[in-house]
Amino acid sequence: xxxxxxxxxxxQNLQTELHNxxxxxxxxxxxxxxxxxxxxxxxLDLSLDMLDIKELTAADGxxxxxxxxxxxxPEAKAFMADFMSVPVDNIIVFGNSSLNIMYDTVMRAYVFxxxxxxxxxxxxxxxxxxxxxxxxxxxxxxxxxxxxxLISVPMTENGPDMDIVEKLVAEDAQIxxxxxxxxxxxxxxxxYSDETVRRMAAMPTAAADFRVFWDNAYCEHHLDMxxxxxxxDFLAExxxxxxxxxxxxxxxxxxxxxxxxxxxxxxxxxxxxxxTRKLMGVQTIGYDKLNxxxxxxxxxxxxxxxxxxxxxxxxxxxxxxxxxxxxxRELGDTGCADWTNPKGGYFISFNTMPGLAKKVVGMCKExxxxxxxxxxxxxxxxxxxxxxxxxxPSMPPVADxxxxxxLFCLCVKLASVEKLLAEKQA
Ligand SMILES: Cc1ncc(COP(=O)(O)O)c(C=O)c1O
Numbered sequence: 072x073x074x075x076x077x078x079x080x081x082x083q084n085l086q087t088e089l090h091n092x093x094x095x096x097x098x099x100x101x102x103x104x105x106x107x108x109x110x111x112x113x114x115l116d117l118s119l120d121m122l123d124i125k126e127l128t129a130a131d132g133x134x135x136x137x138x139x140x141x142x143x144x145p146e147a148k149a150f151m152a153d154f155m156s157v158p159v160d161n162i163i164v165f166g167n168s169s170l171n172i173m174y175d176t177v178m179r180a181y182v183f184x185x186x187x188x189x190x191x192x193x194x195x196x197x198x199x200x201x202x203x204x205x206x207x208x209x210x211x212x213x214x215x216x217x218x219x220x221l222i223s224v225p226m227t228e229n230g231p232d233m234d235i236v237e238k239l240v241a242e243d244a245q246i247x248x249x250x251x252x253x254x255x256x257x258x259x260x261x262x263y264s265d266e267t268v269r270r271m272a273a274m275p276t277a278a279a280d281f282r283v284f285w286d287n288a289y290c291e292h293h294l295d296m297x298x299x300x301x302x303x304d305f306l307a308e309x310x311x312x313x314x315x316x317x318x319x320x321x322x323x324x325x326x327x328x329x330x331x332x333x334x335x336x337x338x339x340x341x342x343x344x345x346x347t348r349k350l351m352g353v354q355t356i357g358y359d360k361l362n363x364x365x366x367x368x369x370x371x372x373x374x375x376x377x378x379x380x381x382x383x384x385x386x387x388x389x390x391x392x393x394x395x396x397x398x399x400r401e402l403g404d405t406g407c408a409d410w411t412n413p414k415g416g417y418f419i420s421f422n423t424m425p426g427l428a429k430k431v432v433g434m435c436k437e438x439x440x441x442x443x444x445x446x447x448x449x450x451x452x453x454x455x456x457x458x459x460x461x462x463x464p465s466m467p468p469v470a471d472x473x474x475x476x477x478l479f480c481l482c483v484k485l486a487s488v489e490k491l492l493a494e495k496q497a
Contacts, residue, residue, distance in 0.1 A: 073404065073405060073406040074405045074406060074407050074484065074487055074488060074491060075405075075406045075407060075491065076406070077491070078495075079492065079495050079496065082488050082491055082492045082495070083492065085484075085488050086485070086488045086489060086492060089481060089484055089485040089488060090485060092481055093434070093438065093481055093482070093485055096438045096439075096478050096481065097437065097438045097439075099438075099439070100439060101438060101439030101440060101474065101475075101478070102439050103439060103440045103441070103467055103471050103474065103475040104440075104441040104466060104467060105440065105441065105442055105443075105462055105463055105464065105466075105467065105472070105475050105476075105479070106441045106442050106443045106444075106463060107463055107465075107466050108257070108417040108418060108463045108465060109330065109463075109465060109466050110326055110330065110383070110465060110466075111386065111465055111466050111467075111468075113386050114326075114383055114386055114387075114465070115329060117379065117382050117383065117386075118327075118328040118329060118369070118379075120369070121328060121365050121366070121369040122365075124364070124365045124368045124369060126361075126364040126365065126368050127361070127364075129144045129145070129146060129360070129364065130144075130145065130146050131144075131145060133360070135360035135361050135363070135364050136360075136361065138356045138357060139356065139357050140357045140360055141348065141351065141352055141355070141356070141357050142162075142163040142164060142348055142351075143162070143163060143164025143165075143336070143358070143360075143363060144164075144360055144363050144364065144367075146363075146364075146367045147164045147334065147360070147363035147364070147366065147367055148162050148163075148164055148336075150366065150367050150370065150372070150373075151164050151322070151334060151336040152336075152338070153372065153373045154290070154291065154322065154324075154373055154376055155287060155290060155320065155322040155336060155338060156290070156304060157304075157306050157320060157338040158306075160341070160344075161306060161338045161339060161340070161341065161344055162336055162337070162338045162344075163336065163337045163338075163344060163347060163348065163351070164334060164335075164336045164358065164363060165335045165336060165337060165351075165358055166335060166358045166359060167323075167325075167331055167332055167333060167334070167335060167359070167362070168323065168325065168331070168333075168335050169286065169288065169321040169322060169323035169325070169335040169336075169337075170209055170213075171335065172321055172335055172336075172337045173210070173213055173284060173286065173319075173321055174213050175351075175354075176284070176319055176337070176347075177213055177214065177217060177248075178217075179347065179350050180192050180247070180280070180282065181193050181198075181217055183350060184280065185280045185282060185316070185343070185346075186280075186316065186342055186343065186346055187346060189279075189280050190280075192247055192280070195245070195247075196245065197219075197220055197245055198217070198218075198219045198220070198245060198247050199219060199220040199221075199222055199243065199245045199246045199247070200214040200219045200220070200221055200222065200246070200247065200248050200249065200250070201222050201224050201231070201236060201239065201240070201246060201248070201249035201250070202214075202221045202222065202223055202224065202249075202250055202450045203223075203224050203225070203226045203230070203231040203249070203250065203251065203256075204223045204224065204225060204226060204448065204449050204450070204459075205226065205258055205259065205420055205448030205449065205454075205459045205461070206226070206250060206252070206256070206257065206258075206448060206449075207250070207252060207257040207258075207286075207448075208447045208448065208452070210250040210252075210284070210286065211250070211449075211450045211451070214248075214250070215450065215451065219247075220245075221450035221451065222239065222246070222450075223449065223450055223455075224236055224239070224249075226256065226259060226261060227261075228261050229261070229263065229264035229266065229267050230251075230253070230256075230261065230262075230263035230264060230267035230268075230271075231249070231251070231267070231271075233266075233267055233270045233271070233274075236249065236270075236271070236274070237270065237274045237275075240274060240275075240276040240277065240278070240281060241274070241275050241276065241277060242277060243277055243278075244277035244278045245278070246276075246277070246278060246281065247278055247280060247281055247282065248281065248282045248283065248284055249271075249283055249284065250284050250286065251263070251271070251283055251284060251285050251286060252286050252287075252288060252289070253268070253285060253286075253287060253302050253305065254287060254289050254290050254300055254302050254415070254416075255289035255292055255293075255300065255413060255414070255415035255416030255417075256289075256416065257288070257289075257416065257417065257418055257461075258411075258418035258419070258420040258448055258459075258461040258462075259411045259413070259418075259420040260411050260412075260413020260414065260415060260416045260418060260419065260420070261411070261413075262300035262301075262302060262414075262415075263302055265302075265303050268302060268303040268305055268308055269303065269308055269312075271283055271305070271308075272305060272308035272309040272311070272312045272314060272317065272318075273308075273312035273313075273314070281317065282316075282317060282318070282319050283305075283309075283317055283318050283319065284319050284321070285305050285318050285319060285320045285321065286321045286322075287320060287321065287322045288321070288322065288323065288325075288326075289326075289415055289416040289417070290322060291327070291376060291377060291380045292326060292327075292380065292383070292415045292416055292417070293380065293384055293414065293415040294384050294387055294388045294391055294413065294414055294415050295384065295388065295414060296377075296380075296381045296384055298414055299414075299415070300414055300415060305318050305320065306318055306320060306338060306339075306340070309340070310340070315340040315341065315342075316339070316340035316341075316342055316343050317340070318338075318339060318340065319337070319339050319343070320337065320338040320339065321335070321336075321337055322335070322336055322338075323335035323336070324366060324376075326383075326417065327376065327379065327380065327383070328366065328369070332362070333362075333366070334362060334363060334366050387464075387465060389469055390464040390465060390467075390469055390472055391413065391419065391464050393464075393469055393472050393473050393476065394419060394462060394464045394472055394476045395410070395412050395419065397473065397476035397477055397480060398410055398419075398421070398476065398480060401477065401480035401481075401484070402480050402483060402484070405484060405487070407423070407424050407483065407484070407487035408421065408422060408423055408424070408483055408487070409421075409422050410422065410462075417463060417465055418461050418462065418463055419461075419462040419464065420448070420459065420460075420461060420462075421459070421460045421461075421462055422458045422459055422460075423458045423460065423483055423486065423487070424458065424487055424490060425456045425457065425458050426456070426457050426458070426490065427457065427458065427483070427486045427487065427490060428445035428446070428454060428457045428458050428459055428460050429445040429446070429457055430486045431445075431460065431479070431482045431483055431486050432444065432445045432460060434482040434485070434486065435475075435478060435479055435482050438478055438482070439478075440475045440478050440479065442460060442461075442462070442479070443460065443461040443462075443463060445457060445459070445460055447461060448461050462479075
């Protein structure tokens with residue numbers, strides 16, 4: 072029954088029932104965690120054999136143990152370019168973290184400017200950045216650390232609301248960039264439509280040095296290998312629209328092999344790649360080529376990587392299913408919440424009635440279930456409606472997830488009933 076349609080007496084009865092159930096949960100002494108978007112141990116074990124690969128010499132004879140090869144071994148560049156669906160000439164293979172590349176990319180634009188001769192962002196007054204919400208807290212954290220003004224833009228099922236994005240970037244030259252997770256977005260799991268990609272590539276911007284930070288973190292992270300989301304080639308769309316230097320594209324194998332010990336890469340337009348190589352050449356002599364060879368030998372090619380991703384999906388899908396099934400069963404007809412049913416990525420995005428996210432996260436914590444902090448999916452950690460909660464089903468075992476999801480639903484119902492009662496009794 073729709074909780075919203077209940078009268079005061081019905082709400083009071085339900086409150087008592089739910090409260091008793093909640094107290095029973097608290098007695099169980101649970102210690103469960105749905106807060107972390109990390110692969111589980113079973114997923115990490117999938118790549119263990121990679122560590123037995125002791126390949127020291129690249130195809131061109133380079134000794135991978137020694138210094139040199141700034142932007143990646145040729146076979147590593149070819150592999151990462153194929154994986155990220157970009158031409159090999161446009162790619163640079165970096166170290167172990169794409170977030171690290173994103174930070175450095177902002178830093179370079181801030182200190183040196185986006186291209187030779189461009190005015191550094193630091194010399195252009197207050198810089199602003201667009202942040203589709205809900206979004207990835209660490210993206211927002213990078214641009215917050217530089218003191219940029221973060222402007223929230225609402226997400227839709229097809230990507231950021233492009234009417235708003237186009238208007239803002241056309242009118243304000245202080246807006247220098249936008250954060251994008253184009254496939255299986257964090258946290259909603261949405262994938263940008265062709266129209267969104269084309270508009271993002273072609274939109275006029277007041278700032279000549281406007282850049283799209285295209286974090287394709289989940290490009291091969293499907294939950295169902297027979298139902299994969301596809302996106303257009305952003306680099307090609309930008310070039311076709313006459314904006315070849317607009318995209319900064321990021322990817323990594325963090326959630327494919329080992330987070331913190333994978334391969335990360337950057338792709339961009341021809342001038343941007345050239346300039347980045349020049350600047351990074353001061354910063355490093357080269358990254359970990361032994362790890363590059365390990366990855367190339369382990370997967371062979373993109374088809375090998377995709378076969379590996381099917382094994383991840385087999386582990387992850389039952390976990391997402393148990394959570395979405397529980398949400399549908401417990402909350403489907405209550406009218407007091409909505410959530411996404413992603414086809415890939417690592418998260419489910421959940422909305423309570425306005426004003427309840429913090430309360431629900433607190434109630435879950437009190438009963439032994441840790442969730443991502445409410446507000447984390449918004450710039451500055453502030454969700455203006457206090458309603459979004461990011462659920463991360465990857466780490467706990469299925470049995471734990473079932474209990475955690477049931478308790479979560481109970482907390483959502485109890486918090487909603489209490490809010491409605493307070494409103495009706497006011
Ligand atoms: C959208 C997104 N980008 C990047 C990362 C981190 O990537 P990396 O491990 O390559 O730094 C994450 C991790 O959760 C993520 O969700």
